[in-house]
Amino acid sequence: MPQFASSINQYPGRASLAWYALLIVVGTAVLFLITACAASPDRPISFLDALFTSTSASCVTGLAVRSTVHDFSFAGQAVILGLIQLGGIGIMTVTTFIVVQFNRSGSLRQRKAIADTLGAGEGGDLRVILRNVLAMTAAFELGGFLLLVGYNQANFARFEELGVWTSRGEATWHALFHSVSAFCNAGFSLHDQSLIPFADSFVVNATIGLLVVVGGLGFPVVNDLWKCRKKPAPDRWGSLQLHSKIMLIGTGVLLAFGFISFLALEHDGVLAEDPFLVRIYKAAFHSVTCRTAGFNTVEIAELTNAMLFISILLMMVGGGPCSTAGGFKVSTAAIIALRAWATFQGYTRVNLFRRTLPVASVERAVATAMLFVTMGGVALTALLVIEQSEFGHRGSSGLFLEMLFEVISALGTVGLSIGLTTDLKDPSRVIMVLLMLMGRLGPITAFAALSHGARTEPVEFPNEEPIVG
């Protein structure tokens, strides 16, 4: 552990890449080589299938080229769950450590506050962070498991009839799998239709939704909330970190936006046949999971173009830093929006909650978003070129939206699919594997790179301003 910590310390990008590469390679080897991982010898797991599945699980993405429930045995599913758990805990621990260690542009006072909030001393101790992450993960996953197992056992007969499970033991396994998968924002599920069979269940919607939101807020926010729980009510909000406030408000705004959009745009679409309560469930659940979790209770391919577009935007933003969520992050989007808003008001400073955003954080946010958009654009172009020959020339324009959706889903480690991923050619699958890995590690590697402190800062020349607009 100390060696690993010191190597993250020196080369955070390489160390986290090494950790994920190890996880993916071991996962691929196990799924490919141990034939007992396949549900049936008639449908063996090919190398590329194993690589794709292992990457998708380790990076907590959830895209699948093979059916988790039908093509993998119990052992294979357990391996996938293990990868999800290790991937989820790993990303929270490593990113938190990097943030504590490398956050050089904040004031001394603030750096101390962050380190205190995360339960690590100034300078950051990987072991303390790991312990706290493990405690949080265990608490939420256990809570989720208990709620789900209670529901599954109570409603055992109904879902047995639907063919969701065949034994009490399987129903319990489902509860564990989905609790872990939800908290890790992994989106893997033990039904080929994701959670569509549970679309009308309040308990499942609420439990999975809550696990996803908490997992996606990020460890720093949850820890901060936990620390502030004992303060008297009127002080509680004020004593939160600025980061926590931005994340809580940003998450609330995005959830409300997705919810209202879904209700409005799909009222005569996928919701047309549903009673009022189920509409509310489905809209809320989609809003929660499309940001990064990747479960679905509606058929994604049936959504209107407008809702798919809004889903793509939500997937791009994703969740919070130091969480199991992907995307370029809620705080990044909030900072860019706040900066633009302040510019339109004619202010050079961005103030909120009696704090001023440092210029460096705006620069980082712009660079992170640019990186994300550039990676997505390049991958989309490559995939369109690779896949276009399959389709007639004029008739293939629908491919664009579908490909854009899958690319953002992979890069944002979301895992929702419009159905294209299973049909991709081999080179495209390799690109998707790389996208999932870059989406997982890109933003935090960029953060570490951007935070290494200024090198020899170049001299300042006379300012000259190009014309904009």
Add this chain to the structure above:
Amino acid sequence: MPQFASSINQYPGRASLAWYALLIVVGTAVLFLITACAASPDRPISFLDALFTSTSASCVTGLAVRSTVHDFSFAGQAVILGLIQLGGIGIMTVTTFIVVQFNRSGSLRQRKAIADTLGAGEGGDLRVILRNVLAMTAAFELGGFLLLVGYNQANFARFEELGVWTSRGEATWHALFHSVSAFCNAGFSLHDQSLIPFADSFVVNATIGLLVVVGGLGFPVVNDLWKCRKKPAPDRWGSLQLHSKIMLIGTGVLLAFGFISFLALEHDGVLAEDPFLVRIYKAAFHSVTCRTAGFNTVEIAELTNAMLFISILLMMVGGGPCSTAGGFKVSTAAIIALRAWATFQGYTRVNLFRRTLPVASVERAVATAMLFVTMGGVALTALLVIEQSEFGHRGSSGLFLEMLFEVISALGTVGLSIGLTTDLKDPSRVIMVLLMLMGRLGPITAFAALSHGARTEPVEFPNEEPIVG
């Protein structure tokens, strides 16, 4: 003129809106009310057609819901050409005036340099700017006209056979119309197939291409180049404004990028049947015009998805400020990219050509790009909702790419069309009209708003940095 100048001075956004609103209203009234504008009484111009055409011409966009050559008489075409000319000169004059007048964040020295370059004294004189704009416009349009009229008359018989024109006078009218339309980046043409009949003509490709590039560089750059022409060769580059250098390099990079992409992505697509030279012509011409001019020598709807995607990116960027081009501008994109690149290198300053970019210009660039993307996103969602019911649910995913293309084409005042615009419903047409107007006036209005100087700057609070990435 003095009253108008002083009103621009006080309310630049409102004054330019008033100018364009006047142009559009007068154009609409003439095209709608004077029946001689229609080519035939059997196909009268409806009010919405007149409004759309007038807006498209005034904003030099080039999207059309009626055929310019078949549905409008010579008188109607002349009205359209007049609107294009007034719209083009208007936007160059007004934007240049606003830039000279409002550029408050540059140093005194630089403000004087800009004012000198543009031929106006410090503070800006609208009449001087207008005179220079008129001189530049007349010189280029006359040159273009002479080249085109020579070509058209020399090749009169060939295109008469193709049905492009029927008389020598018509061939001359074509030359004038296309010269003005090209320099104003308007994209209106007197052929229903745009310039497809001229795809293999070097003279037409080169003349139109050059007019488009010069018109899209912007008045400040052309003026700066003109001023520097007498300097000895080695000093010439060094004595250009930073803005001119950025625009020239940025334009070159975008042109090369579009050209190479087109050759690579369409080699077995629309270029498959063409000889080598025609491939070069078509690729170069598309790269030149898709950034903002809106002519085409290939069928846009036949392009591959990948090339359409790249075209959309080029249309978003557009041309230069104070030009007839649209988009969020080459300099805006360059500033954002340079800022992100410097951030990744760990620098807080952006230096190039021994100059430092002021922070204010980065803020403006981010705000301008955000504004553009937000307007496009909202309009796209609205249009998808309005148009979706026309199409089957699952079969309509192709609509997304087509609608995205038309939205960016309207907002970037490009005028290329994948064919959807003629089929849009009335509410969608109204949205397109608004998009063209906002695309024309949005960026410069934002510039003026962003340059009004800081109001009461808020106090600085302790800095606190949210986590990014």
